[in-house]
Amino acid sequence: MSSSPPKAETYEVTLSRDEQWVVHHVLSNRVDDALDADEAPPEWVLEVLEAIETGGDTDRITGSQTDHLYDAMTAYVDREETPDRDVNDGSAVLARLEEIRSGRA
Template identity: 65%
Template sequence: MSSTPPETETHEVTLSREEQWVVHHVLSERVDAALDEDEAPPTWTLDLFETIEAGEKTLTGAQARHLYDELTAYVNRDETPSEDVVHGSSVLSRLEELLEPAS
């Protein structure tokens, strides 16, 4: 009777229009990279696209962690526009607070 529990951890994340654009861009790059390698895009990217596009604010813990990882890589690139770094870093700060384990 040892089955994996469903993902029940959720986080409410409110994004400004500019932050939504940066998240959309990062997700698009992830999907495009998979397609360029003749691979299927990760399911989490498509699910998160749908969530963001629907204007929903609730992300699963897994979505929040994946987004955190992808945004971190994006804002740390030298070629990322400074405005994207500002908005992406803002989202990262909020995600980091949500994902920190409770002490």
């Protein structure tokens, strides 16, 4: 008798509409970059994008997805050419993700 694989622990990340837009923008660019390079986009990017597009929130984000999203958002927020409004919203997203990450440690 085989058992089901354990489910990954998930976390709720509530985002404002503007924060959702910034996350969507960052992840959509990741998809575009992968497709331009004739590569498949990372699965975590597609899963988080789907969560935003279908539910409006990332209410079931895994620890691994949290880590990847944190890295992607950090890279975007730290870019010199990122608009100030995106930096503000992106920083708010990073603060929420950091809370999750520190709670897992």
